[in-house]
Amino acid sequence: MKEIWITLATVIVAPLVGGVITGIDRKITARMQNRFGPPILQPFYDLFKLFSKETIVVSNTQILYAFLFLVFNIVAVVMFVLKMDLLLILFILAFATTALILGAMATNSPYSRIGAHRELISVLAYEPVLIAMIVAIYFVTGSFNIENILKHSRLLILDLPFIFIAFSYVLTIKLRKSPFDLSTSHHGHQELVKGITTEFAGPVLGLIELGHWYELVLLLLFVWLFFAKNIFVAIAAILICYFLEIVIDNISARLTWKIMLRLTWSVAFGFALVNLIWVYIKYRLL
Amino acid sequence: MLFRKALKKSPWIIHYDCNSCNGCDIEILATLTPVYDVERFGIINVGNPKHADILVVSGSVNHRNARVLKAIYEQMPHPKAVVAVGACACSGGIFKECYNTLGGADTVVPVDVYVPGCAPRPEAIMEGILKAAQLLEEKKNMKKGEILYVTKS
Numbered sequence: 001m002k003e004i005w006i007t008l009a010t011v012i013v014a015p016l017v018g019g020v021i022t023g024i025d026r027k028i029t030a031r032m033q034n035r036f037g038p039p040i041l042q043p044f045y046d047l048f049k050l051f052s053k054e055t056i057v058v059s060n061t062q063i064l065y066a067f068l069f070l071v072f073n074i075v076a077v078v079m080f081v082l083k084m085d086l087l088l089i090l091f092i093l094a095f096a097t098t099a100l101i102l103g104a105m106a107t108n109s110p111y112s113r114i115g116a117h118r119e120l121i122s123v124l125a126y127e128p129v130l131i132a133m134i135v136a137i138y139f140v141t142g143s144f145n146i147e148n149i150l151k152h153s154r155l156l157i158l159d160l161p162f163i164f165i166a167f168s169y170v171l172t173i174k175l176r177k178s179p180f181d182l183s184t185s186h187h188g189h190q191e192l193v194k195g196i197t198t199e200f201a202g203p204v205l206g207l208i209e210l211g212h213w214y215e216l217v218l219l220l221l222f223v224w225l226f227f228a229k230n231i232f233v234a235i236a237a238i239l240i241c242y243f244l245e246i247v248i249d250n251i252s253a254r255l256t257w258k259i260m261l262r263l264t265w266s267v268a269f270g271f272a273l274v275n276l277i278w279v280y281i282k283y284r285l286l
Numbered sequence: 287m288l289f290r291k292a293l294k295k296s297p298w299i300i301h302y303d304c305n306s307c308n309g310c311d312i313e314i315l316a317t318l319t320p321v322y323d324v325e326r327f328g329i330i331n332v333g334n335p336k337h338a339d340i341l342v343v344s345g346s347v348n349h350r351n352a353r354v355l356k357a358i359y360e361q362m363p364h365p366k367a368v369v370a371v372g373a374c375a376c377s378g379g380i381f382k383e384c385y386n387t388l389g390g391a392d393t394v395v396p397v398d399v400y401v402p403g404c405a406p407r408p409e410a411i412m413e414g415i416l417k418a419a420q421l422l423e424e425k426k427n428m429k430k431g432e433i434l435y436v437t438k439s
Contacts, residue, residue, distance in 0.1 A: 026325070030323070030325060030326075033320045034320060035320045035321075035323035035325070035326070036323055036326045037323070037325060037326060038325050038326055038327075038328055039326075039328075042295075042296065042328055044292075045291065045292045045295040045296040045328055046292075046296045046328070047292075048289045048292030049292040049293050049295070049296040049339070052289070052292060052293055052426060053339075053363045053364065053365065054363040054364040054365075055363070056336060056361075056363045193333045193334045194332065194333065194334045194337060197337075198334055198336070199336065200336070201336035201337060201363050202336075202363045205337065
């Protein structure tokens with residue numbers, strides 16, 4: 001019974017938090033560019049506007065895929081809050097992205113298709129790091145289950161500093177911020193018309209927007225996991241981490257997918273691998 | 287409450303240059319810069335008609351670009367509005383009498399707001415877009431394709 005209430009609360013609260021964070025993001029970005037910026041509630045206006053518009057779809061399967069993207073993201077967030085298997089959450093998150101890619105591929109629009117290809121390449125870039133992160137957490141705590149991970153006696157960040165750096169690195173790709181906003185981008189920028197979301201319009205785009213908010217909350221929960229022992233440190237870490245993402249978003253230009261792949265696989269995955277070997281030796285061999 | 291205000295608080299624009307001399311386009315792009323900061327009204331420039339609510343047209347319409355303008359307009363989901371920026375987009379301007387010119391943007395698509403001037407100031411363009419955003423609310427309750435006002439006398 002308790003689980004049902006937690007699920008319900010998560011489904012309602014997560015998009016509110018995600019939307020407000022997106023609004024604050026836009027406000028901070030505006031202040032950095034020396035302008036006033038939209039109201040904090042602007043993302044909600046955008047979302048409600050999208051829902052009150054006409055549905056235009058090229059193929060009906062698009063609606064299904066947009067819906068699946070939202071549902072998989074919701075399931076992933078709920079599973080995290082219910083402290084379930086971390087590995088399964090990662091797979092469900094991958095399913096969500098796959099649904100988006102399939103939705104973009106369901107049409108003949110070249111912009112949407114190139115966006116989908118780029119999204120696939122970003123999946124290729126960040127997925128090894130995420131897997132390495134979860135494997136490293138397993139080496140330290142001996143469990144994939146969040147419930148058991150939280151029982152670990154010390155802060156995870158103390159054992160996994162490089163993993164955290166690698167994770168913050170791929171967070172930029174996952175949040176679709178510069179310099180890695182290849183498949184699509186938020187704010188005013190355009191990439192290949194609108195990349196992966198080109199062919200989604202009206203309420204269907206609204207579903208994807210909503211899915212992004214759940215995804216944002218989930219990614220910030222991943223940050224929280226590293227600092228789970230101390231709630232104040234965790235909140236500070238989330239705020240600093242997200243603020244840095246905004247700063248990087250504002251100071252950097254978009255890079256090509258080749259550079260993205262090279263950088264993530266050498267720098268981020270390198271960092272992750274070093275930490276992985278370190279915790280393996282420390283917790284498994286010694 | 288949020289839901290009722292949403293349409294006019296978040297107008298995403300798409301900009302199409304029909305044969306303009308680039309004067310109005312520069313002013314439209316100036317409107318979109320941080321100096322005027324249209325994002326505080328929720329205005330975002332999108333490159334995709336399927337995401338857009340307001341079509342901002344500059345320049346006079348001719349036989350070549352009429353079908354492009356029509357195609358962009360038709361790809362936008364209902365409710366949508368059109369803002370004609372500059373003398374050329376309003377009436378054809380000094381090119382009105384030319385043999386290849388059809389006239390203003392209203393010869394092809396139903397224009398809701400005219401922003402006169404050669405070229406209009408960014409403040410005027412901003413006001414025009416916000417007026418069009420107000421109209422979206424009224425247009426929502428109308429049938430698709432129904433025209434709000436009679437645009438040509």
